Amino acid sequence: MTEKKHAVAIEVNGMAFQAEVPARLTLVDFLRDEARLTGTHVGCEHGICGACSVLFDSLPVRACLMFAWQAHGHKVTTVEGLANPDGSPSPLQDSFCETHALQCGYCTPGMIVAAHALLEENRSPSEADVREAIAGNLCRCTGYQQIVDAVQLAARRLGETR
Amino acid sequence: MSAAAGTGFRYIGKKRRAKEHPRFTAGHGRFVADIALPQMKHVALVTSPYACARIARIDAAKAHAVRGCIYVLTGKELCAAVDPLLVGVDAPLVKRFPLANGVARYAGEWVVAVVADSRAAAEDAAEKVEIEYQPLPYNVDPEKALDAAAPLVHPEHGSNLLYQREFVWGPVAEDFARAAQRLSFRARWHRSATVPIETFGVLAKWDAGRGILDVWASIQMPKFPDQTARALRLPGSAVRVHFDVDVGGSYGVKRGIKHAVLVGYLAKKLGFPVRLIEDRLENMRGGDMHGPDRIFDLEVAFDADATIRSLKIRALDDVGAYAGRAPLQLGKPVGAIVGPYRIGSVAYEPICVLTNKTAQEAVRGFGQSPTNFALETALDRVARHLGLDRVEVRRRNLIRKHEFPYLIPSGTTYDSGDYHAVLDKALAAAGYAELVATRDAARAAGKLAGIGISTCLEPSGGNSAFEPLFNPKNETTTWMDSCLVRVDLSGSITGVMNTSSAGQAHETLVATCVGEILERDPASIRVVRADSLVALPSNSPVGSRMAIMLGGAAAGAARKVRARLIAIAAHQFECSVEDIEYRDGDASLKGAPSRRLSWDQLVEIAHRKFHLLPPGIEPGLQEKFVWQVPTGGMLPTPEGRIQMYPCTSFEAHLVYVEIDRDTGRPSLQRYVCGHDCGVMINPDVVHGMTYGGIAHGIGAALYERFAYSDTGQLQSQTFMDYLMPSAIEVPALRIVDHCTPSPLTTFGQKGSGEAGYLGAPAAIASAVNDALAPLGAAIDELPMTPHDIWKQIKKKLR
Numbered sequence: 001m002t003e004k005k006h007a008v009a010i011e012v013n014g015m016a017f018q019a020e021v022p023a024r025l026t027l028v029d030f031l032r033d034e035a036r037l038t039g040t041h042v043g044c045e046h047g048i049c050g051a052c053s054v055l056f057d058s059l060p061v062r063a064c065l066m067f068a069w070q071a072h073g074h075k076v077t078t079v080e081g082l083a084n085p086d087g088s089p090s091p092l093q094d095s096f097c098e099t100h101a102l103q104c105g106y107c108t109p110g111m112i113v114a115a116h117a118l119l120e121e122n123r124s125p126s127e128a129d130v131r132e133a134i135a136g137n138l139c140r141c142t143g144y145q146q147i148v149d150a151v152q153l154a155a156r157r158l159g160e161t162r
Numbered sequence: 163m164s165a166a167a168g169t170g171f172r173y174i175g176k177k178r179r180a181k182e183h184p185r186f187t188a189g190h191g192r193f194v195a196d197i198a199l200p201q202m203k204h205v206a207l208v209t210s211p212y213a214c215a216r217i218a219r220i221d222a223a224k225a226h227a228v229r230g231c232i233y234v235l236t237g238k239e240l241c242a243a244v245d246p247l248l249v250g251v252d253a254p255l256v257k258r259f260p261l262a263n264g265v266a267r268y269a270g271e272w273v274v275a276v277v278a279d280s281r282a283a284a285e286d287a288a289e290k291v292e293i294e295y296q297p298l299p300y301n302v303d304p305e306k307a308l309d310a311a312a313p314l315v316h317p318e319h320g321s322n323l324l325y326q327r328e329f330v331w332g333p334v335a336e337d338f339a340r341a342a343q344r345l346s347f348r349a350r351w352h353r354s355a356t357v358p359i360e361t362f363g364v365l366a367k368w369d370a371g372r373g374i375l376d377v378w379a380s381i382q383m384p385k386f387p388d389q390t391a392r393a394l395r396l397p398g399s400a401v402r403v404h405f406d407v408d409v410g411g412s413y414g415v416k417r418g419i420k421h422a423v424l425v426g427y428l429a430k431k432l433g434f435p436v437r438l439i440e441d442r443l444e445n446m447r448g449g450d451m452h453g454p455d456r457i458f459d460l461e462v463a464f465d466a467d468a469t470i471r472s473l474k475i476r477a478l479d480d481v482g483a484y485a486g487r488a489p490l491q492l493g494k495p496v497g498a499i500v501g502p503y504r505i506g507s508v509a510y511e512p513i514c515v516l517t518n519k520t521a522q523e524a525v526r527g528f529g530q531s532p533t534n535f536a537l538e539t540a541l542d543r544v545a546r547h548l549g550l551d552r553v554e555v556r557r558r559n560l561i562r563k564h565e566f567p568y569l570i571p572s573g574t575t576y577d578s579g580d581y582h583a584v585l586d587k588a589l590a591a592a593g594y595a596e597l598v599a600t601r602d603a604a605r606a607a608g609k610l611a612g613i614g615i616s617t618c619l620e621p622s623g624g625n626s627a628f629e630p631l632f633n634p635k636n637e638t639t640t641w642m643d644s645c646l647v648r649v650d651l652s653g654s655i656t657g658v659m660n661t662s663s664a665g666q667a668h669e670t671l672v673a674t675c676v677g678e679i680l681e682r683d684p685a686s687i688r689v690v691r692a693d694s695l696v697a698l699p700s701n702s703p704v705g706s707r708m709a710i711m712l713g714g715a716a717a718g719a720a721r722k723v724r725a726r727l728i729a730i731a732a733h734q735f736e737c738s739v740e741d742i743e744y745r746d747g748d749a750s751l752k753g754a755p756s757r758r759l760s761w762d763q764l765v766e767i768a769h770r771k772f773h774l775l776p777p778g779i780e781p782g783l784q785e786k787f788v789w790q791v792p793t794g795g796m797l798p799t800p801e802g803r804i805q806m807y808p809c810t811s812f813e814a815h816l817v818y819v820e821i822d823r824d825t826g827r828p829s830l831q832r833y834v835c836g837h838d839c840g841v842m843i844n845p846d847v848v849h850g851m852t853y854g855g856i857a858h859g860i861g862a863a864l865y866e867r868f869a870y871s872d873t874g875q876l877q878s879q880t881f882m883d884y885l886m887p888s889a890i891e892v893p894a895l896r897i898v899d900h901c902t903p904s905p906l907t908t909f910g911q912k913g914s915g916e917a918g919y920l921g922a923p924a925a926i927a928s929a930v931n932d933a934l935a936p937l938g939a940a941i942d943e944l945p946m947t948p949h950d951i952w953k954q955i956k957k958k959l960r
Contacts, residue, residue: 002229024282038196039189041410043359044442048881051359079189089187097183100846103854104665105186106360106410112187131889138881140358140411141665143853143918144889146846 008072012037013081021068028052028063030071031078039079039109043138050137053110054078060117079109082116091161092116092154101150103141110137115151124155173678174843174909181669181689191408194363194380195439202365203232205425205438206284208274208291209448210266213300213518213874214313217264217273217293224290225276230283233432234291235275235424237261244427245393247419250487251325252633255318256516258484260424265298267315267483268518269875270447272420277428277436300518302874304480305457307517315483315516324481324514325489325632329496329802331571332507337472341463345547349539350943351532351923353455353480354866355525356858357886358664360410361440362449364421366429374695375426377403382412382664383419384626384641384701387694393423394430401426403694409664413858413919414524414704415451416664417486446884447876452868453525454491455480458536464544468555473500474509475536479529481514481522488522489514491529493628494705497574497806498530498619501537502581503559508571512632518874526858527620527916528705531923534618538924539942542931552928553589556617557582567905573803575793576619576810577904577912579838584900585617585814588836591898592816597832601818605936610821610955614929617814618921621807622839622913623906624705625791628806631798639795643711644698647676647719648784651769653762655680656688657716660700666915667847668708672716674843675908679720681746682761698786706913709843710809711789714908718787726779727764733776734759734767792906809904809912811839815856815925821933823959826952828864828930830893835921838900840912849897852917857892859922863930865891867945934958 005020012035019034026045031037031054043051045064052063055077063076082090089097092115102108111134118125118133125133130151131144139147185191222234241263249256257263262273274291278284299313306312307322315322338344364379375396379386381403391401409416421438429436440449461474477495481488492512499508525531545555560581561568568576597613604611626641646658657672669689677684692698701707724744731749732739735757743752747761759767767774768783775781791808798804814836821828835856842848865885869877878884903910923944930951931940937958941950 022282032195033198037189038193039191041193041360042195042439043361044881046442046880046882049359079187083188089184093187096187097179100180100183100850102183102186102665103667103850104358104360104411105182105191105408106193106358108186108191109189127894135888135890138359138886138888139854140356140413140858140886141854142850143855143857143895144892145853145895146850148889148894 006069008069010071011075013077023067023069025068026064027066027068027071030068031063037078037080041106041109050114051107051110053113053137055113055117058120060114079112082112091157092119095150095154095157099146099149099153101142101147107137107139111139111147118151119155119158123159125151171678172681173674173684175841175845177846178670178674178684178844180667180847181673182667193360193408193410194365194378197365197378199365199367199435202435202437203277203279203432204281204284205428205436206276206281206288207272207444207448208276208288208293210262210269210271210273212266212295212297213269214298215266215295216298217262217266218296219294220274221292224292225287228283228287228290230279231276231287232279233277235261235428237263237273240424240427244423245395247393247423247486248389249485250490250633251485252635253319253324253485256316256324256485260420268520270520272448275424275428277432300874302517302870302872304478304515304517307515315518322516324485324516326513329510331801331803334472334474334507334509337507338463341471342465344461344463345543346461347543347942349458349460349536351454351456351535352944353452353868354862354945355451355453355868356413356415357884358411358413358416361442361445362416362418362421363439364418364425365435365437366422366425367435368430368433370433373400375401375430377401377422377426378407379403379418379422380407380409381416381418381662382409382414382702382704383417384704386419389419390422390426393419394426399695401694405660405662405691405693407662409662412664413526414528417523419486420450443879446879447520450521451523452482452520453522454529454532455522456532460536460540462540462544468544468548468550468558470503470505470544470559472507473505476511478513478515480517480519482517482519484521486521487524490628490632491524493632494528494621494806495530495533496572496628496631496804498621498810499572500570501534502561502617502619502812504561506571519870520876524704526855526919530621531920534920535924535927535944538616538618538928542928552615556585560617573799574806577808577906578902579810579812580900580902581617581812584812584836584838587898587900588814588816588834591896592832592834594816597818604820610823610933612819612929612931612933614817614819614925614932615815616921616924616928618924620706620811620813620913620916620920622706622811623710623791623808624707625794625807627794627804631802631804637797639797641701641791641794642788643700643715644786644788645672645712645715645719646698646784646786647716647723649723649765651765653765654688655682656690658690658692659712660692660697661702662691663703666703666708667844668703668712670847671709671713671843675713675716676720679717680724698788703915705807706915709911709913710907711791713843713911715787715789717908718789719785722785722787723783726783726785729776729779730764730767731759734774808906811912811914811917813837813917813921815921817925817929819929819933821930821951823955826948826955828948828951830860833893834896834898835918836898836900837917838902839914839917840904841901841910843911848914851914852897853895855916855918856895856922857887859919860892860926861887863923863926863944863946865945865947
C-alpha cells in the first residue's frame with residue numbers, strides 16, 4: 001500500500017519549502033530529512049527532553065510532537081535561523097560559547113531556541129526566569145549552571161544594544 | 163612538570179573558549195544521525211516482551227510484504243555468522259550476540275532486526291513480524307539468583323555467579339579485633355545510568371571494491387574497531403571507524419559494539435549503507451546502557467575517637483543478562499577502596515550476578531560513585547554512632563597532606579593531595595557555621611532540614627589494571643594514548659587525535675597543550691581526528707584520562723617538534739642545542755638575539771631545504787607521541803594488590819536541603835563543591851564537567867531509577883518514568899578550586915571527567931538523612947525519591 005501524501009508549504013528560516021509528505025511525518029523529521037537542517041535534534045520523541053525545540057511562528061514548540069502538515073502555512077525557525085543575517089553567531093549563540101554553556105552540543109540547539117524565546121519576551125530575566133524557561137529542555141552535560149550564565153550574559157549584551 | 167604549583171603557564175589554566183563551540187551553537191554539529199548516505203537503509207528492532215523466553219518460531223512473511231521492507235534478520239542467522247562479543251571477565255560461556263540467540267534473556271532484548279527504505283517503513287514491518295515465545299523461568303532479585311534452585315540465565319555457564327573473589331589487604335582480622343567499636347549496615351545503589359540525550363546510533367557501509375567496512379558511530383569505547391572487526395570475523399584493517407563524529411553525550415555508556423556488529427553485518431550482507439539510530443524505547447530497555455546495581459554490606463571497625471581501622475565490604479552487583487566490561491566496574495574501586503581516608507586494612511568481596519535484566523554498561527566513574535556512597539554512608543554512621551560532627555569525623559580520618567604519596571592497602575599509591583585544605587575551602591564557601599544555624603532555625607520552625615557532606619576521590623588517568631585483576635587470562639598492562647602533531651609548509655599546526663569525543667572539549671585540550679609547548683596561539687591550531695586505519699593507538703576517553711593521557715601525548719609530540727626546530731637552528735648557528743633559545747616559535751642563539759631564525763624560516767628548512775637539515779633528521783615536520791599511563795605496566799600481585807589509576811582528584815561536597823513534609827520533595831538550596839584536580843588545562847571545561855557531574859549525581863540520588871517489576875518488566879522506559887533533573891531541580895552550584903599538582907603528569911594535571919558525580923550522590927544522601935534524623939528515620943538506598951522520603955515521613959509521623 002502506498003502511503004498517501006499531502007502537499008505542505010512551510011517557511012523555514014525565511015526560505016519557502018514545499019514538499020509532499022505523509023500525514024504521520026513529524027515536523028522534526030521534516031526539518032531534518034526533507035529540509036536537511038540537522039541542527040534540530042531528536043532526543044526522546046515523546047516531548048520531554050526539548051532537544052527538538054524550534055520556533056513555530058514565534059513560540060517554542062517540540063518538533064517531535066507536531067506533524068509536518070500542522071506547520072503548513074506557518075513559519076518555523078530552527079537554530080540555523082537564529083544566527084545574525086551575515087551568518088555570524090547571534091549574541092545568544094556567542095554567549096553560549098563565552099560561558100561554556102555546552103559540552104556535547106546535542107541539547108544546545110533546543111536550549112538556544114528556548115532561551116531565544118525567553119529573551120524575546122523578557123529582556124532582563126532573573127536567574128529563576130531563566131531556569132523556568134529552560135526547564136523543559138534537558139541537558140546531561142552542564143548541570144545548567146553555565147547555560148543560566150549564558151542567557152543572562154546575552155540579556156545584558158542585548159540590553160546594551162537595544 | 164614544567165611549572166611549579168600550576169603557575170607560569172602561557173595558555174594552560176587560562177580562560178579560553180572551546181574550539182568546538184561555534185559549530186554546535188550554529189547547529190552545525192555532525193552527529194551520526196546527521197550523516198546520510200545515498201541508498202541508506204534503516205533498522206528497527208523487534209524486542210522480547212518476556213524476562214526470559216525461548217524463541218520458538220519467527221514468521222516474517224507479513225513483514226516482508228510491507229512496502230519498503232528490505233530484509234528481516236533473525237538471531238539464528240546472525241549468531242551463526244558472527245562471533246560472540248567479548249566478556250570482560252573469564253566467562254566464555256556467557257555468550258552475548260547483538261540479537262537473541264534462541265533464548266531472549268530480558269524484556270526488551272533485541273530479537274529481530276528489520277531493514278527498510280525508511281525508519282518508518284522499518285517500524286511498520288517490525289510490527290508485522292510474528293514471534294512465538296515459550297516463556298521460561300527468570301530471575302529479578304540478584305540475591306535469590308544465587309540460590310541453588312534459581313533458574314539459570316545462561317545454563318551453559320552453570321551458575322548465575324559471573325564473578326566473585328575475596329580480597330584481604332592488610333591485617334583485617336587483627337584490626338577488627340583491636341578496634342573499640344564496630345558497625346555494620348547495608349547500603350543499596352539501584353540501577354540508573356547516564357542516559358545521554360542522544361541515543362546510540364551507528365551507520366555502516368561495506369565498500370566491496372576495497373573490502374572495507376566504513377563505520378560512523380556515536381561511541382566512547384576502548385578498542386571499538388578491533389572488537390567490531392573480531393566479532394564480524396574481519397581483519398582489523400577491514401574496519402574503518404570514523405572518529406570525526408560528534409557524540410551527543412555518553413559519560414561512559416556509549417559502547418555500542420552490539421549495535422555496530424549488527425549493522426556491520428547487515429551492510430555487508432545487503433550491499434547498502436545501513437543505519438540504526440535507537441529510538442528512546444530501544445535505547446532505554448535494549449540499548450544495554452544501564453549502570454551499576456549494587457547491594458553493599460559493610461562492616462566498619464573504629465575507635466572511640468572515630469579513627470577508622472578497617473573495613474569489610476561485600477559488593478553484590480546485578481549485572482543483568484550479559485556482560486561486556488561492566489563487571490570490571492567492581493574492579494576499578496579497588497584503586498580507591500578506602501576513599502580519601504587512612505584506613506589500614508580492607509576486606510573486599512566483589513560479586514557479579516546474572517539476572518534477567520538489561521545488560522549493564524560503564525557509567526561515569528566506572529563503579530566508583532556507588533562505592534563512594536557506601537564509604538560515605540559508613541563515615542556518617544560512625545559520626546552518628548559516636549555523636550560526633552560528620553565534618554570532624556572526616557577531618558580525623560582524611561589522609562594528611564604530608565603523607566603523600568600514600569599507599570593504600572589494596573596496592574595503589576595516591577599521587578598527591580591536600581584534602582583538609584579543600585574541605586576547609588568548601589566549608590568556608592558554604593558558610594558552614596551559618597548553614598548549621600540556618601538548618602537549626604528551620605528545624606525550630608518545624609521544617610525538615612539537613613546538611614549533607616561528602617569527601618570523595620576521583621581516580622584519574624584511566625588505566626585498565628582491573629582487567630588483569632579480574633581476569634588472569636587478560637594480561638593488559640598498557641592503556642596508552644597518542645597524538646600526532648604536524649606543521650605544514652605554511653607553518654600551520656595540526657594536532658591529530660585518535661578517538662571521538664562526547665563533549666569533553668578534546669580539540670581545545672590538544673590545541674592548548676600543543677600551543678603551550680610550541681608557544682603558538684592555540685586558536686591557530688587545528689585539531690582533527692584520524693580514522694581507525696590511520697590512527698595511532700588510543701583507548702578512548704574513559705576513566706577521567708584525557709587531560710592526562712591525550713594532553714600528555716599532545717605535549718609529548720609537540721616537545722619533539724620543538725626539539726627538532728631547535729636542532730635545525732643549532733645546525734645553522736653551528737652551536738649546541740643548549741645554546742638555542744626558543745621563544746614564540748622562533749629560535750635564536752643565546753646571548754646573540756640577532757642570530758635568529760623565525761618560525762617560518764625553520765619550517766621552510768624542515769620542509770624544503772634538506773641541505774640545511776642536520777644529519778639524521780628526517781625532512782618535513784611532524785612527530786608522534788604514544789604515552790603509557792604513568793605508573794602503569796604491572797600485573798597485580800597474587801593477593802590482588804594493584805596500582806590502579808595514576809592520579810587521584812579530590813572533591814568535598816556540602817549541600818543544604820529542606821524537605822516538604824507533605825510531599826517528601828527535597829529542595830536543594832545551597833550546593834558547594836571544593837575540587838582539586840591539579841592543574842586545570844581549561845577551567846571552564848573542568849567546571850562544566852563538575853557542574854554536570856553534580857547534576858547527574860542529583861539525578862542518581864533523588865530521581866533516576868531503572869525499576870523492574872516482579873515479572874522482569876522495565877517500568878521506567880520513558881522520560882515520564884525515568885526522571886532526569888531539569889534546571890529547576892538542579893540549584894545554583896558553586897565550585898571552589900584548589901590545586902595540588904600531580905607529580906606524575908606533564909603539566910601537573912589530574913583527571914576531572916567524572917568530577918561531581920563521584921561525591922554528589924553521597925552528599926545528597928547525607929543531607930536527606932540529616933533532615934530525617936530528628937524523626938528517627940534514615941534511608942540507605944539510592945535513589946531516595948520524593949516518594950521514598952514521603953513514605954519515611956508518614957511512617958514516623960503516624
